[in-house]
Amino acid sequence: MSDRTTNSFTLRIAGGRVIDPASGSDEIRDLWVRDGVLIDPPGGEPNATIDAVGLVVCPGFVEPHAVAPTAGVNERFARQALAGGYTRVAAFGTARQARDFNGPCPKLLRIGPLTVPGTRRLAELGDAAEAGAVAFGDGPEPHGDSELLRRGLLYAKMLNRRVFDLPRDAELSEGGVAAEGPVAAQLGLFGVSAASERVAVRRGIELAHAIELADPSGRRLHFTALSDGGAAMIVSDYLNETLLDPAPISAAVTATHLLCTAAALEGFDPAGRVDPPFRDDRDREFLIHLAGEGRRTPEYPPAIACLTAGHRPDPALLDPVDLLAAPPGYEAFEIAFAAANTALGEEKLPRLIELLTTGPADVLDRQTPSLAPGERADLAVLDVAGEWTCDPATLAVPVARTPLAGRTLRGRVAHTVLGGRVVFERGRFPDLPHADAAAG
Amino acid sequence: MVGLADLNGDEITELLDRAVEFRRLADERALPSPLAGATVGNLFFENSTRTRNSFRLAAKRLGAETVEFTEVGSSVAKGETVADTVRTIEALGVDLMVIRHGSPGVPHRLREFVTSGLLNAGDGTHEHPTQALIDLLSLRDAFSQEGTGESLAGKTVTVVGDILHSRVARSNIHGLRALGARVLVCGPSTLLPRQLPGAEFFTDLDAALAQSDAVNLLRVQFERQRGAFFPSPAEYYRLFGMTQTRLTRSGRDPWVLAPGPINRGIELSSEVADGPRSLILKQVANGVFIRMACLATLMEARR
Numbered sequence: 001m002s003d004r005t006t007n008s009f010t011l012r013i014a015g016g017r018v019i020d021p022a023s024g025s026d027e028i029r030d031l032w033v034r035d036g037v038l039i040d041p042p043g044g045e046p047n048a049t050i051d052a053v054g055l056v057v058c059p060g061f062v063e064p065h066a067v068a069p070t071a072g073v074n075e076r077f078a079r080q081a082l083a084g085g086y087t088r089v090a091a092f093g094t095a096r097q098a099r100d101f102n103g104p105c106p107k108l109l110r111i112g113p114l115t116v117p118g119t120r121r122l123a124e125l126g127d128a129a130e131a132g133a134v135a136f137g138d139g140p141e142p143h144g145d146s147e148l149l150r151r152g153l154l155y156a157k158m159l160n161r162r163v164f165d166l167p168r169d170a171e172l173s174e175g176g177v178a179a180e181g182p183v184a185a186q187l188g189l190f191g192v193s194a195a196s197e198r199v200a201v202r203r204g205i206e207l208a209h210a211i212e213l214a215d216p217s218g219r220r221l222h223f224t225a226l227s228d229g230g231a232a233m234i235v236s237d238y239l240n241e242t243l244l245d246p247a248p249i250s251a252a253v254t255a256t257h258l259l260c261t262a263a264a265l266e267g268f269d270p271a272g273r274v275d276p277p278f279r280d281d282r283d284r285e286f287l288i289h290l291a292g293e294g295r296r297t298p299e300y301p302p303a304i305a306c307l308t309a310g311h312r313p314d315p316a317l318l319d320p321v322d323l324l325a326a327p328p329g330y331e332a333f334e335i336a337f338a339a340a341n342t343a344l345g346e347e348k349l350p351r352l353i354e355l356l357t358t359g360p361a362d363v364l365d366r367q368t369p370s371l372a373p374g375e376r377a378d379l380a381v382l383d384v385a386g387e388w389t390c391d392p393a394t395l396a397v398p399v400a401r402t403p404l405a406g407r408t409l410r411g412r413v414a415h416t417v418l419g420g421r422v423v424f425e426r427g428r429f430p431d432l433p434h435a436d437a438a439a440g
Numbered sequence: 441m442v443g444l445a446d447l448n449g450d451e452i453t454e455l456l457d458r459a460v461e462f463r464r465l466a467d468e469r470a471l472p473s474p475l476a477g478a479t480v481g482n483l484f485f486e487n488s489t490r491t492r493n494s495f496r497l498a499a500k501r502l503g504a505e506t507v508e509f510t511e512v513g514s515s516v517a518k519g520e521t522v523a524d525t526v527r528t529i530e531a532l533g534v535d536l537m538v539i540r541h542g543s544p545g546v547p548h549r550l551r552e553f554v555t556s557g558l559l560n561a562g563d564g565t566h567e568h569p570t571q572a573l574i575d576l577l578s579l580r581d582a583f584s585q586e587g588t589g590e591s592l593a594g595k596t597v598t599v600v601g602d603i604l605h606s607r608v609a610r611s612n613i614h615g616l617r618a619l620g621a622r623v624l625v626c627g628p629s630t631l632l633p634r635q636l637p638g639a640e641f642f643t644d645l646d647a648a649l650a651q652s653d654a655v656n657l658l659r660v661q662f663e664r665q666r667g668a669f670f671p672s673p674a675e676y677y678r679l680f681g682m683t684q685t686r687l688t689r690s691g692r693d694p695w696v697l698a699p700g701p702i703n704r705g706i707e708l709s710s711e712v713a714d715g716p717r718s719l720i721l722k723q724v725a726n727g728v729f730i731r732m733a734c735l736a737t738l739m740e741a742r743r
Contacts, residue, residue: 185447185636188544188566188610268545319521321549324542324564 005379010034011420014054015300016381020059021354022370031057033377036420040373050422052381055414058353059369060087060378061337064252064360065111065164065224066137066311067091067329072098076103076397077313082424083396084309084333085356085380085413090364092164104423109134109364111164114152115143122152126438129159134364137164137224140275140312140329144170150207153220157211160218162365167200167223167231168192168276177324179227179277183262189323192277197231197233205238208248216244222363223251225310227276229286233331236290236303247301254310255336256403258288258343264403270318270326271401274310278403284343291340291355292348306359307352309336314400331399334413339404341384342413349384381415396427441738442547442560443567444614452618456577458733459726466501466729473503474736481507481534483526484561485541491561491570491729495538498731507534522546522555529538530554536738539563557738565605571699572611573730576619578719579654581726582695593620598648598694599639600680601658602669603709604631608658608699613638624648627658627680630669645680649690656697656708657682673706682708684715695719 013031020026032039032046061084068091069077080098081089081332082104089095090109097105113123120143125136136156142165143149149165156163173196178184180191201223208221226232235251242248253273261280264272272278291304312329319325337356344352357369369378389403416424423429444452465471480499484492492508499506522541530537531552536557539547544566547558562568576592584590597616603609603625616623617638625632626642634641642648649655661674670676682696696708696718705708713720 128632182635182637185633186610188564188607190565191633268548317519317521319523321523321526321546321553322521322541322543323545323549325522 006201008035009420010042011050011138011422012046013050013052013057013379013381013417016055016057018057018371019350020371021350021352021358021366022059023372024056026269026350030421031371031379033417033420036335036377038373038375038377050381050415056349056382056384058380058382059357059371060106060154060380060416060418061085061356062087062360062364062366063089063091063311063333064306064308064363065090065092065137065139066333067313068093068095069313070094072096073102073105073108074098078103079429080104080311080331080397082335082418082429083413083415084243084336085382085416086309086333087378087380087416087418088361088366090134092137095201104418104421106418109366111135111137111139114138114163115148118139120145122148122155125152125155125159125161129161133161134220134366135162135164140166142166142168142170144168146203146207149204150211153207153211157217157220158214160395162220162222162363164224164382165200165204165273166213166225167197167204169196169199169237172196172199177273178265179262179279181280183205183265187265187268189265194230194279197276198234200228201231201234205234205249209242209244212244212248219246219250220248223249224306225254225257225276225308226251226287226304227257227279227283229279229283231236232287232290232303239301239303240296245299250301250305251303252306252308252363253287253291253304254332255307255340256310258284258291258334259339259407260284260403266384268323269401269403270320270323271330271403271405273323273326273328274330275328275405288343292344292351294351294354302359304355306363307336307340307355309333311336318400320400330401330403331397332402334344334395334397334399335390335402335404337382337407338388338390338409338412342409346384377417377420379417380413381417382411383414384411396424396429441569441734442551442558442587444572444611444618445567447618449618449620452573452576452615455573455730455733456580456736458737459573459577459654459729462732463726463729471501475739476503478503478535478739479505479507480531480735481509481532481537481556483509483529483537483539485511485522485539485546488540490559491540494727495561495731498728498735501728502732502736504735507532516661523550526550526554530556535742536735555743559734559738562607564607566607567611568607569611569738570727570730570734571608572615573734574723574726575608575612575656575697575699576615577726577730578697578723579695581722582654582719587654590618591620594622595653596624596651597654598621598624598626598642598652598658599657599658600626600645600648600682602631602660603627603636603658604669605661606634610636612656624652625733628670628676646686646689648693649686649692652690652692652694654695655682657702659699660703660706661692665668677706681706682712684709684711687712687717692715697723699723
């Protein structure tokens with residue numbers, strides 16, 4: 001129980017492997033939290049202890065660009081994020097907490113719309129920036145107009161914000177539900193060619209490069225999801241060669257694209273429908289290689305700056321048999337770490353933690369997550385070695401679909417600590433009327 | 441019975457033999473009623489008159505009751521999923537369901553949600569198994585009639601036209617391959633999905649014809665195409681339309697199939713459609729017997 005005399009509460013996270021990408025430290029030690037803030041070991045007895053022996057402790061994950069529920073962030077969305085180890089979530093759409101929900105919620109950041117839907121006009125980016133938008137983008141529905149993107153980049157630059165763009169050529173991807181290839185051909189599904197993504201990536205690079213060349217100031221354009229190895233190669237080659245520092249572009253990959261291929265659509269499973277589409281093993285392996293690589297040299301920015309869960313709330317009415325009616329994407333927060341950890345393997349764990357913490361914070365131009373004393377105690381405690389079979393019905397927040405159903409995954413989030421409170425613990429959400437109960 | 445991809449050559453042959461048997465019994469006015477007391481639901485989520493009538497007739501001739509359901513457009517838009525709609529109809533006491541839907545895979549997915557037997561009457565651009573069985577039977581009859589044996593093994597069949605959007609093409613490729621035939625597909629390069637397994641690709645119709653024992657002329661499905669995949673119907677006819685001159689020039693005298701409705705002057709000339717090598721009306725006649733064979737086989741599997 002808390003110390004009533006000082007109203008102070010201490011939590012000890014004992015014996016874990018503590019990985020802090022901000023400082024580069026990776027060692028077995030205790031972490032101490034007092035009143036929601038990391039502190040130097042104070043000695044004495046804590047009010048509560050998490051036994052982290054055999055576990056990994058790191059900063060809470062940062063989601064760079066989820067899609068929020070239309071009516072506002074609800075308890076389901078918040079719990080899914082917390083179960084996935086996320087303590088900060090940037091989202092397209094209404095990244096505001098709905099009024100009727102007071103439970104624990106990751107810190108929310110809003111990505112404002114870049115354009116007015118259905119028009120060739122920029123949204124009111126200045127007003128949105130003033131209201132707190134950290135970046136601009138049209139999320140899963142990019143407008144596809146090159147000149148509008150150019151103007152958006154210029155205008156966002158004036159506001160010192162980045163543009164988040166899903167690289168997809170509007171005409172080349174029209175009607176597409178799967179990656180072009182044998183699976184799509186056999187199932188009778190319209191294919192999206194690799195060229196669709198490559199054209200959009202090249203377009204974005206040229207636009208951002210030209211703008212930065214005229215007036216260098218920083219990174220301008222972030223690609224929210226790459227699926228094609230060739231498109232990733234274009235990004236990597238550009239970053240390797242450009243003389244602009246910092247480079248004007250960055251890119252993300254979704255965690256499940258490191259594990260799934262177009263085969264996820266076999267049997268017409270709507271869970272296999274994602275945007276960008278799952279491609280083949282060569283693409284997947286190249287994305288794993290680039291994501292795991294990080295910086296080749298101090299000057300070379302990593303080709304894959306961060307991972308995204310690719311989380312999209314499911315619609316209330318989801319038809320389990322009609323693949324074309326199913327919107328792409330799925331509720332992905334809870335399985336993102338396991339998917340990426342399974343794909344990247346044990347030796348890449350420190351890099352994976354960067355991809356989930358400092359990488360996305362950097363893309364969002366937010367403060368770097370750190371485990372230094374004085375920082376807010378937003379933490380993820382990970383069981384990185386345990387194997388489990390993914391069953392969408394038995395997740396902490398059961399979901400209707402996931403492309404990983406039935407797959408054996410390695411690692412999962414054991415505890416999530418938000419502002420010093422344990423808000424997720426071994427598959428359950430503790431009742432949290434008071435901080436005391438949470439930590440106990 | 442949701443796609444020919446799931447059937448092997450023996451299973452396909454059994455269905456064709458059964459259709460032939462029903463045809464003989466119908467000629468003798470001695471059709472049995474293996475579906476007496478059963479109810480067949482005709483669920484057409486996509487417009488169709490011919491296929492629907494063919495299934496209804498097949499079910500009635502075998503003694504079944506039919507329940508008709510037509511719902512064009514997305515059920516979800518109306519606040520109900522396809523899965524729920526189909527379960528509701530099943531609850532009426534339906535034993536077999538014939539499903540046509542605009543989305544690929546709907547019949548496959550429905551297997552998890554219903555217990556009645558499912559027959560795919562066309563799912564988007566994926567499969568149309570009964571049409572392919574009709575084509576296979578019509579070819580078998582024709583080859584048998586000309587004395588080259590009824591087997592399709594070793595025969596070469598060219599499927600011509602819009603392969604990309606065609607469920608008939610996909611089912612034909614599976615069926616023909618399962619029976620040992622060689623399959624060529626030919627059409628404008630914009631409508632040839634090169635990654636489709638099981639077929640050889642041609643853009644020169646004359647070159648394909650020179651190797652063919654039969655051709656299957658797909659209808660140009662203007663309604664499924666987004667924008668123009670070829671410049672004009674007139675140019676399509678010049679490059680891919682079947683004319684008597686072209687048939688004669690090939691030196692092969694191939695049989696001509698065309699799953700209706702046909703567009704005269706686009707896929708083929710009237711002369712070919714009504715000519716001696718045309719199997720078009722035979723296909724229509726075989727339609728009911730193939731569907732009877734499928735319904736009866738499916739009903740037996742349930743008993």
